[in-house]
Amino acid sequence: MNSKSPAPVSIERYNHRTAEPKWQKAWADAAVFEAKEDASRPKYYVLEMFPYPSGRIHMGHVRNYTMGDVLARFRRACGYNVLHPMGWDAFGMPAENAAIERGVHPKGWTYSNIEAMKGQLKSMGLSLDWSREIATCDPGYYMHEQAMFLDFMEAGLVERRVSQVNWDPVDQTVLANEQVIDGRGWRSGAIVEKRELAQWFLKITAYADDLLKALDGLDKWPEKVRLMQKNWIGRSEGMRFSFAVEDETGKLRDERLTVYTTRHDTIFGASFCALSADHPLVKEIAAKRPDVEAFRREVAALGTSEESIEKAEKKGVFLGLYARHPFSKDVMLPVYAANFVLMGYGEGAIFGCPAHDQRDLDFARKYKLPVLPVVAPKGEANITIGTEAFTDTEGDNVVLVNSSFLDGLSVDKAKEEIARRMEEMSIGERRVNFRLRDWGVSRQRYWGCPIPVIHCKACGIVPVPHSGLPVQLPEDVTFDKPGNPLLHHPTWRHVKCPSCGEAAERETDTFDTFIDSSWYFARFCSPHATSPVDEKAARYWMGVDQYIGGVEHAILHLLYSRFYARAMMKTGHLHLKEPFESLFTQGMVVHETFSNAAGEWVLPAEAQQVDGKWVHTATGEPLTVGGIEKMSKSKRNVVDPETIIAAYGADTARWFMLSDTPPERDIEWTSLGAEGAWRFIQRIWRIVGEGAAEPGDAMSPELKKSVHKTIAAVTDDLEGLRFNRAIARIYELANAISAAPPPERRGAVETLVLLFAPMMPHLAEECWWTLGMPGLVVTTPWPKYDPALLVDDEVTMAIQINGKRRDEIKVAKGLKKEELEPLVMVRDAVVRSLDGKPVKKFIVVPDRIVNIVCAP
RNA sequence: GUGGGCGUGGCGGAAUGGUAGACGCAACGGACUUAAAAUCCGUUGGGAGAAAUCCCGUGAGGGUUCAAGUCCCUCCGCCCGCACCA
Numbered sequence: 001m002n003s004k005s006p007a008p009v010s011i012e013r014y015n016h017r018t019a020e021p022k023w024q025k026a027w028a029d030a031a032v033f034e035a036k037e038d039a040s041r042p043k044y045y046v047l048e049m050f051p052y053p054s055g056r057i058h059m060g061h062v063r064n065y066t067m068g069d070v071l072a073r074f075r076r077a078c079g080y081n082v083l084h085p086m087g088w089d090a091f092g093m094p095a096e097n098a099a100i101e102r103g104v105h106p107k108g109w110t111y112s113n114i115e116a117m118k119g120q121l122k123s124m125g126l127s128l129d130w131s132r133e134i135a136t137c138d139p140g141y142y143m144h145e146q147a148m149f150l151d152f153m154e155a156g157l158v159e160r161r162v163s164q165v166n167w168d169p170v171d172q173t174v175l176a177n178e179q180v181i182d183g184r185g186w187r188s189g190a191i192v193e194k195r196e197l198a199q200w201f202l203k204i205t206a207y208a209d210d211l212l213k214a215l216d217g218l219d220k221w222p223e224k225v226r227l228m229q230k231n232w233i234g235r236s237e238g239m240r241f242s243f244a245v246e247d248e249t250g251k252l253r254d255e256r257l258t259v260y261t262t263r264h265d266t267i268f269g270a271s272f273c274a275l276s277a278d279h280p281l282v283k284e285i286a287a288k289r290p291d292v293e294a295f296r297r298e299v300a301a302l303g304t305s306e307e308s309i310e311k312a313e314k315k316g317v318f319l320g321l322y323a324r325h326p327f328s329k330d331v332m333l334p335v336y337a338a339n340f341v342l343m344g345y346g347e348g349a350i351f352g353c354p355a356h357d358q359r360d361l362d363f364a365r366k367y368k369l370p371v372l373p374v375v376a377p378k379g380e381a382n383i384t385i386g387t388e389a390f391t392d393t394e395g396d397n398v399v400l401v402n403s404s405f406l407d408g409l410s411v412d413k414a415k416e417e418i419a420r421r422m423e424e425m426s427i428g429e430r431r432v433n434f435r436l437r438d439w440g441v442s443r444q445r446y447w448g449c450p451i452p453v454i455h456c457k458a459c460g461i462v463p464v465p466h467s468g469l470p471v472q473l474p475e476d477v478t479f480d481k482p483g484n485p486l487l488h489h490p491t492w493r494h495v496k497c498p499s500c501g502e503a504a505e506r507e508t509d510t511f512d513t514f515i516d517s518s519w520y521f522a523r524f525c526s527p528h529a530t531s532p533v534d535e536k537a538a539r540y541w542m543g544v545d546q547y548i549g550g551v552e553h554a555i556l557h558l559l560y561s562r563f564y565a566r567a568m569m570k571t572g573h574l575h576l577k578e579p580f581e582s583l584f585t586q587g588m589v590v591h592e593t594f595s596n597a598a599g600e601w602v603l604p605a606e607a608q609q610v611d612g613k614w615v616h617t618a619t620g621e622p623l624t625v626g627g628i629e630k631m632s633k634s635k636r637n638v639v640d641p642e643t644i645i646a647a648y649g650a651d652t653a654r655w656f657m658l659s660d661t662p663p664e665r666d667i668e669w670t671s672l673g674a675e676g677a678w679r680f681i682q683r684i685w686r687i688v689g690e691g692a693a694e695p696g697d698a699m700s701p702e703l704k705k706s707v708h709k710t711i712a713a714v715t716d717d718l719e720g721l722r723f724n725r726a727i728a729r730i731y732e733l734a735n736a737i738s739a740a741p742p743p744e745r746r747g748a749v750e751t752l753v754l755l756f757a758p759m760m761p762h763l764a765e766e767c768w769w770t771l772g773m774p775g776l777v778v779t780t781p782w783p784k785y786d787p788a789l790l791v792d793d794e795v796t797m798a799i800q801i802n803g804k805r806r807d808e809i810k811v812a813k814g815l816k817k818e819e820l821e822p823l824v825m826v827r828d829a830v831v832r833s834l835d836g837k838p839v840k841k842f843i844v845v846p847d848r849i850v851n852i853v854c855a856p
Numbered sequence: 857g858u859g860g861g862c863g864u865g866g867c868g869g870a871a872u873g874g875u876a877g878a879c880g881c882a883a884c885g886g887a888c889u890u891a892a893a894a895u896c897c898g899u900u901g902g903g904a905g906a907a908a909u910c911c912c913g914u915g916a917g918g919g920u921u922c923a924a925g926u927c928c929c930u931c932c933g934c935c936c937g938c939a940c941c942a
Contacts, residue, residue, distance in 0.1 A: 052942050092942065165940075176940040224860055228937075231859050307938050310857040340857090344939095359857085436939090443940065512940070554860080555937065588936085630935090660868045660880060666935075668868075676881055679894090686895090724869075728879035735879090738896095798875035803923045805875050829909095843922055849874045853922045 014685035014763065016649025023765040024125055032778050033127045035083040037540045044080035045541050046072045047521055049549030049557070050087045050134075053113040054094060057120045059589040059631055059669055060550070062641045063657045066759075067586060067723065068548050069126045070658065073758035074718045076127070077782035083541050084127055085524040087134030088114050091513045093176065095447045099479045106447040107475060110137055120642055124650045125761050127778070132527045136516035137447070141523065143470030144532035145515060146452040150463050151571040152202065159201045160461065163440055164278070166303050167195035171482040174444040177305045194300040199442035200451060200509070204563045208233055208434040210577075211562055220582035222664075225554045232555050234435025238262035239419055240347060241428020243273065243323035245335065257281070257323055257335065260346030260433060264422070265414035266353040268403035269374035270331075271364055273323045274316060274338035276348040282337040285319050292317055292337060299339045306342070314362040315339045323351070326427060327404065338363060344437050354389070361389045374403045375411060439560065441512045446477060446485040448510030456497035456504035465498050471506070484508055517557055518564035521547075521579055532573050542574070543581045546721075551585035551664075558583070584721055587666040589657075591637040593626035601636035604671075605643070628668055639669050651760035652678045658723035658759055680731075681763055684756070687734060688767040690742050691749035699740075699747050704789060706736045707748045711785035714755050723759070730756050754783050799824055800851040801833045809850075817844045824850055 027033065037043075048068040051061055072084040088110075095106035114135060121128070134141055152158050166175040170188035174197075179186045204211075212233045215226045241264070242256035257273065275282050277299035286293040295317040302308050316336035325331035333351065340359050341350055354364035355373040364371055365387075373390060376383045378399050383390060392398050393411040400406040406414045422428035442451065450471040452464040464471055474492040477485035486492060486508040497504035519532070525541040526534030549557075561579055568574035594602040594614060606617050614623040631638045644653050656677040661667040699707070710733040717726035730752070737748050750771060757764035757777045764777045773780075792813060797820075799807040807829035811820065821842055824830055834854055841853035 049942095054942090089942070094941085174940075177938095178941045180940095228860050232938085234859095304940080305938070307857075310938085312857085314857095440940080445940090513942070514939095517942085550942095551861085551936065552942085553937095556939065557942085559939095590935095662869080665862080665869095670868085670881085672881065673868075680880090682894090725879085728870075731879055796875080800875080800923075803874095803921095808875065832909095841922060843874090845874050845923095849923085851874080851922055 014681055014766065016651060016681075016762065019766045020123070020125060020650055020762045023762045024122065026765070026776060027125075027127070027778060030776065030779075032776070033084065033129050034131055035081065035085075035129050035541075037537060038081050039540070041079065041081040043083065043541060044072075044075040044546075045083045045544045046075065046546045047085065047524070047544045047548070049547070049553060050089050050517070050520060051117065052089045052092060052094070053110055053117055053135075055113040055116055057117055057124075057641050059639055059641055059657075061121075062124065062653055063589055063663075063667065064548060064550070064586055065121065065124065065126055066654045066657045067584070067663055067721065068546075069124075069128075069654075069761075070718065070723060070758040071546055071548075071721070072127050073761060073778065074782070076778070077754075077758070077780065079781065082127075083132075083524070084129060085132040085134075085527075086121065086126070086128045086130065087132075087520055087524070088117075088136065089513065089517050089520075090114065090135045090137035091448045091510075091516055093445065093447070096445060096479070099447075103479075105475070107137070110135075110447075120645075123642075123645050124654070127761070132524055134520055134523055134527055136449075136513070136520065139470040139472050141520075142449040142516070144523070145449050145511065145519070146464070146469050146471060147466060148519070148532055148568065148571065148573060149511075150452060150466065150469075151573070152567055153463055155567070155571050157203050157206065157567050157570070159203055159438065160198060161201060162196050163199050163201075164194045164304050165197050165199075165444075167193045169193055173482045177303065180303045180305070183301050183303060183308075191301055192303055193297075194304060197442075197444075199440050200453075201438040201440050202563070202567070204439045204560070205434060205436055207563055207566050208235070208436050210566065211436075211559065214562075214578060218578065218580075218583070221580075222583065222585055225551070225558070225583060225585060228554050229559055232436065232559065236262045236433050236435070238346075238431060238433055239264045239422065239428050240431040241326070241422050243326065243333070243351075245321050245323050246332075248320050248322075253321070255281075256427075257349060258347045259349045259351050260431065261351060262433075263353060263356060264418045265400060265403075265406065265409075265411050266356050266374050267325075267327065267351070267418055268400075268406065269353040269355050269372045270325065270333055270351045271354055271369045271372065272352045272360075272367075273333050273335045274341050274350050274352055274360075274363070275319070275335065276341040276343040277337050277339065278343040279337070279341075279348045281349075282319065285321075285337075289320075292319065295337055295339075302339065309339065309342065312339055314359055314366060316363060316367065318367075326422065326425065334369070336363075336367075345435060346433055355385045356389050356391060358389045358391070361385065361387075372402055374400060374406075376401045439512075439514075439563070441515055442509040443512055444484045444508075445510055446473070446479075448513060449516065450486070451507045451509050451511060453507040454495060454497060454504050455507065456499060456502065458502060459497055459499040459504075462497055462499045462504070468498065473510075486510070514557060514560050515564075518560045519568065521561070522565075522568070522574055533568070535575070539575060543576055543579050546582045546584065547580040548584045548586060550588070554585060584663070586663050587661070588630045589669055590628050590666050591631050591639060591669050592628050593635050593637040594623045595626055596621055596623055601634070603636050604639055630666075631669070644674060648674055648678045649681070649762070651681060651763045655680065655727070655760055659727050660724055662724050663721055680734075681760065684734065684752070684760075684763065684767065687737055687745075688749055688753065688770055691737075691745050691771065698744050700744050703736060703740045703744060703748050706733060707751050708785040708789040710755065711751065711783050712787075712790055715782070715785075718758065727759070751783050753777065754780060795847045797847065798849050799827070799830060800849060801830070802853060802856060803851060806830065806833045813847055815846075817842065820844055820850060824852070 046068050048064045072082050076082045090110050095110050098104050098109045099106050166180050168175050168185035168188055168190055170190035180192050185192055212235055238261050240260050242258040245253045245257045277296045286296050302312055316338035319335045321335040322332040323335055352360035354361040354371040371385050373383050373385055375398055378397050381401055400409050400414045419430050452471045454462045456462050474489055481488055493506040493508055495506055521544050522533045526537035565574055565579045566577045569577055594607045596602055607614050607623055608617045614625055656674050710729050713729045714726045733752055737745050753764050753767045768777045795813050796808055796810050798805050807827055837854040839852055839854050843851040
């Protein structure tokens, strides 16, 4: 491969079928992608979110991994010691679904999927260090997860408590939110119930403040992701206070009702109290009141997802209780159970102020409760509330009204005053609250990491001793019965208590797969270490310099990983709390949808255009072209990367994925675009063929200039992940080369090859070899540019009259206003446009624009 | 419902508040060819005009500015997340 004799000049087409495997083998033989710690070189850790092994890669993977690969290859060329690993997020529900539906074992299914996908990834020519491959379902991986969980327990980061799950009463199974469709189980169709289960939680809320504050330091993360995390954590400064409650006979209850609010300033506008259906008081009343119990069941049918709860019509049931207003003796607030109050947030109880909260207003209108505005724009003593709540709070322009001693105060001052008084009365205190909830990690499923805990009748919860790790998943399980196979296994869960030695039972729940993906990036530093993370390796490689993945992970995966790094720090497993230095979220791959007359979705590969109309290739029936949507199995608007790579080659697929569309935006896959990329490859091949034939190196000054300008621009664009712009520059350089006479091209062609090499690595190697250049492109340094060649001595400046472009002028660079004015004012177009009107202002933006302001 | 984002020619898109439409695709015209494909050259936001040139134009409407795709306000449309999909 390193032959120095130039290949025979060829006008044949570039053949990816022979070239791509050839160069993939050359890279593998040279082991160029195997990363080794080397303190003498700067490191660069580039990571793409690892895939779930579904069996086949999809276009989203192609896009994600191409971006990471371009960066890895570019940084390597720039002299960095690059770590670019790959692994498998291998636990999860689809393997169990395959087991239930097709009778295959999750392990066999998963590993054969991994093999298939690995082959597909290899055909993409990715510069991955496969020696560091990880599968999270490997006991060699998850044993460390179990060990760290035990350490977390010891560090007080783990809690066991009751929480709610979706329960399918027919299948006798816990359902994931996505398995609940319109309140029914996806397989059984039964109405889903909420059920309470004892579960394990990781105390992410212990770090809520730090996770929030540290967002400021993540300046290489997209602002939108930081904002989303900030809102998700949801820090609020409010008050927790309590009402005295009496029943309909006027009898005072022993227990007060505690609520949480961030709008204590609106206390005089309160017209009701609302409790979560799961509030202890509601449960107590429901035991005696069938209508309340019925309401609880109705709310339970909404499932556990916040979305379904918030979308539901605001409803409630009166509990027959009244809360005494703390400042207005005669005011009694009816107490309801309501479906929009969440037990997991605050106290699970609120007071409703309809005039200034939309949900409260909807509720008040439905139950004909009073709506009294207590905040209004300054100077408007009384505003009318229709169907929209008045929610302005900012500054001194809104003030309290109808609020006794608060009248005239700003919202902030009113809050302060209420807080002071309530504290004085000892009925409440200021309280910072977070929307963020602790992380429930128990899953009632087989295909996950076993939770290393034993339940003993005498000793209670006993952690599995480290010597007992890994707690391995048994392989002899069946899926003929609904529910968790670990629970049905005849022997697995029966063990002796490590503490007292008596008969005890293993925990049969497994971990949420988000745990697996919350530390894999650290494991990649030392994938074969006997501890979870080898400190020396982690100190060299961490943090991830560039993390790339879908924006759909903006909150959960990324927040859990940030928490995990902190928890690992506390237990001595990691030395830094922010794992991802820089984050990039790429857009989705979308495609047209096709459907037939029966409304069935049709694969794009089965659709064909005849006389401008789309028809089914095999049957000829007419097809309807639907919207351009995210590629999905359900809409069948998928294009198989394997087919594309076989037909056009990996470089075509890679080039297409990077061209035109900015990486953070959704890209539409089109066959025309793929062909365009393929044609450009052939064009490069011809340019290189001609360049090889003319080994002269007499670049014209113009071509030399565009070569250096292109190096500068492409370098800058790749550093900023602006792949589409880098590609536009490469097109420009290719055009400039084509326009030059062949004997002047050689040097420019060599640079061109180096510049597109990160994007189309196979083509680059083949071209390099054809040009007779020594070595592999992959080990060739990135080209350098001469800054002196980037500046032009002449510039074209636009001339505007009153902001409208009227003329342009070519002048020496750096002219001052005084030098420009005489040149500009005598120009025909300027004289004509001014039409004798006096000049009011003469504005110059150096080297860019002149704007002459005159009377209109 | 709620949190976040996006919106520019026929299409994908480019544009530190400073010449809107770089670059690519498609289309059209031409060269080459017996012919087609491929390739190469040219044109291409809309409107008026013979031309010079002028008017309009970045989802809609307002505003700030000498100057707005870019900044501010209101609205419309589409997309993503919502804690057990990964």
